[in-house]
Amino acid sequence: MQLTTRGRYAVTAMLDLALREDCAPIRLADIAQRQGISLSYLEQLFAQLRRSGLVLSVRGPGGGYRLARKHHLLSVSDIIDSVNERIDATRCDGRGDCQQGSTCLTHHLWVELSENLHDFLRGITIADLIRDNAAGQDRGATELDVSDD
Template sequence: MLDLAYYGQKELPTSLSEISNRQDISLSYLEQLFSMLKKNNLVGSLKGPGGGYFLAKDSNTIYISEIIDAVEEKMETTSCNGKANCNNSQQCLSHKLWEDLGSHIRNFLSGVTLSEVIESNDKSFIKFKEYA
């Protein structure tokens, strides 16, 4: 999504193979992710030659937590996945600490948009490659 927000142009499709090459991510994995992102109305797509994906809305209205939820990633920080059965069917001593941390992470990511990540970062976390 960061690659699409950075390199993509509004409603002009970017192919997954371009993203795959720039970010060194498996094309089949991207296909799975973008299928879920499309189902959750975060991206749109055009089929056929010259087709690909584009952001379904402005990057300043897409929150990181929405992306994580769309691709069905969990933000649990407890080893029991929030079920409080981490120590022989009982809550472990540090459960509340990890549960609170998970809550802070979710709250933080719910307030950060794609555009904020791109604008406020030195972009070193995005692999920038020059193509001739």
């Protein structure tokens, strides 16, 4: 099971936005450059994030995006869910037709794993990631970066 770049990039971009929240609204082009994410891909993600009420857009000169919620009220699962990313460890997308139309022997195990992963990510907020990033900076880590493993 893997989280696709869609979910990874959405979380990364939201953290980038949160780390610069004290500044003027943040342009997607700036996030794209800092994080090495395609601008057109970010535009698609932010359209979904805006529709979900996670970001606010500011139009005009000096415009860009801001978080719509406080850091401690915005979970990683909120972000992943808003870009229609599914966390699913089953082979059948949770339908239960994994083995020639019937439920496989381990279906319930994979469903429970998916639920636990979602619960785990619901318990991690942007505030937690900001703290983790600051701790990483203290240890000499470089600016937030995302790469596909």
